[in-house]
Amino acid sequence: MDSVRFGLSIRALRRRLRWTQDTLAHRARVSQSLIARVELGGADRVTPAVLRRICDAHGARLTIRVDWHGEALDRLLDADHASLVERVVRELQANGWRCLVEVTFAIGRERGSIDVLALHEATGTLLVVEVKSVIPDIQATLAALDRKVRLGPAIARDRGWRSERVATILVAAEGRTNRRRVQAVGATFATHLPARSAEARTFVEQPSGTIHGLWFLPISTQTTGRHRVGRSHAPSPA
Known part of the structure; x- marks a missing residue:
């Protein structure tokens, strides 16, 4: 948790409500000195239960999140993600694509990983695939995907792949929740990822030109007959 940002947020909410620190302290059942300490960036020395009471007093919600290596922790917690990646790789390999999974990169200050990076050598098409069993944050997902597409050609070159275009x-995992989330921001998806599942499948089978699309796939439950796929990591600095 960013204690400084938390303190600034609490102060902003308190001032918006035109409360004094004493008023907030009374509502949160804490001392005025503790409120002052939190607003000055000392939230890291206060228990989560007390911080939650301070947030509750404003009608706000306290969220505590563990981050580790970007999106890597989400993948560890999400077995469905691995199954969906496996399904994607099978689809691509069956149609002549070379695939790498969990491709980590470090280009300048840009760091992260690509779920599936695929190359169709016959057409020189590089495909960047982002896999989501659940779409948690639409804007963050699209921003991360745009960044990976921008860096894709350089990442491919580092691995000896030559490409002429990037798709x-x-x-996303097939399901009502994901479809509702996409539908709720349909205009945004129409701008960033205008192609849909049928077009995406056609492109994978017969790549022509380029595509920016959204493909709903059911999560595979198969555990046998798995394809061997490469795992790629960022090259060590020379």
Whole structure:
């Protein structure tokens, strides 16, 4: 948690409500000196239960999140993600694509990983695939995908792949929740990822030109007959 930002947020909310620190302290059942300490960036020395009471007093919600290596922790917690990646790789390999999974990169100050990076050598098409079993944050997902597409050619060159064009597909697990989330921001998806599942499948089978699309796929439950795929990591600095 960013204690400084937390303190600034609490102060901004308190001032918006035109409360004094004493008023907030009374509502949160804490001392005025503790409120002052939190607003000055000392939230890291206060228990989560007390911080939650301070947030509750404003009608705000306290969220505590563990981050580790970007999106890597989410993948560890999400077995469905691995199954969906496996399904994507099978689809691509069956149609002549070379695939690498969990491709980590470090280009300047840009760091991260690509779920599936695929190359169709016959057409020189590079495909960046982002896989989501659940779409948690639409804007963050699209921003991350745009960044990976921008860096894709350089990442491919580092691995000896030559490409003439870059395509991108966001693969989401088939389900009502994901479809509702996409539908709720349909105009945004129409701008960033205008192609849909049928077009994405056609492109994978017969790549022509480029595509920016959204493909809903059911999560595979198969555990046998797995394809061997490469895992790629950022090259060590020379």
